[in-house]
Amino acid sequence: SGSAAQGDKQEPAAPSKLVVGGFFALWYFFNVIFNIVNKKALNMWSYPWTLSTVQLGVGALYCSLAWIVGLRKPPKVSWGLLKALILPSFGHTLGHVMSCISFSLVAISFTHIVKSAEPVVGAMAAALFLGETYPLPVYLTLIPICLGVAMSSASELTFTMAGFATAMASNFAFAMRNVFSKVSMKDYKSELTPANQYGLISIMSFLMELPFCLFFDKGIPKLTSTAKVPVPDQTVLKYLLACSLLYHLYNEVSYSALDNVSPITFSVGNTIKRVIIILTSIIVFKTKILPLNAVGSAVAVLGTFLYSYSKQIYVK
């Protein structure tokens, strides 16, 4: 997820608006297509553990190749850096697999509504582990977020407890990743490009998830479609590779976007991204939405904007 390392920024560079706008545009573009292709892949081949591992593996391969053929300067890797990357990578792995399981269980619009509450969990984690507290008005904005998520959960037609819980678990995992990243990566930030940082996280996360995916999916699943109306193996393979590449690309550009803006701008950008995905996926998958669900989603998303806005105003 792009919200990696929120708050890690140390020396704001001054890139042109065009470049930063370009990062955001690419991030949204890759992310929206990723979400659609990923859901289609899960519909035809329901192995979220293996799918999420392949996605990390393709990213790991992509970066390794870029380093080997000299397209990208490889990072200087020390034991200290590897140690610093362990916990952020663990948070990334867990957040990623939990999102993927949730996507496989409920409508992706619903997963993203629950995921729009990520800043709430982030605020809790920052208070608990970093001692960062905010003035009361900031916390008050968490009320509409929770209320909105509750309203849309109550009226979501595809709702399952497991789908909700895994989406929520991904919020906790990503919030932990951001806290870990802020603490452990601070000495290494200046020597790592955003793409290289994400590349190293992909390699580590791939290695971390691999044993679990082999365990939960009982070895490496065949490409045989699990859908009621099965598709050919080649189609499954094409979707698998396409969503994996898109997954890596959207995350990589989101790291570059984050590197160029404040964490709050990034967080607002991430919420706008969710609104776009929610609307697009409802259209593409013809998801049926009850009025209460639509109102709940709007309240939750509005709450997230208010949260970022009040943080900007009250936290100096």
Ligand code: 3PG
């Ligand atoms: C994942 O699979 O990691 C999720 O797609 C993350 O979603 P996000 O980047 O929108 O948080």
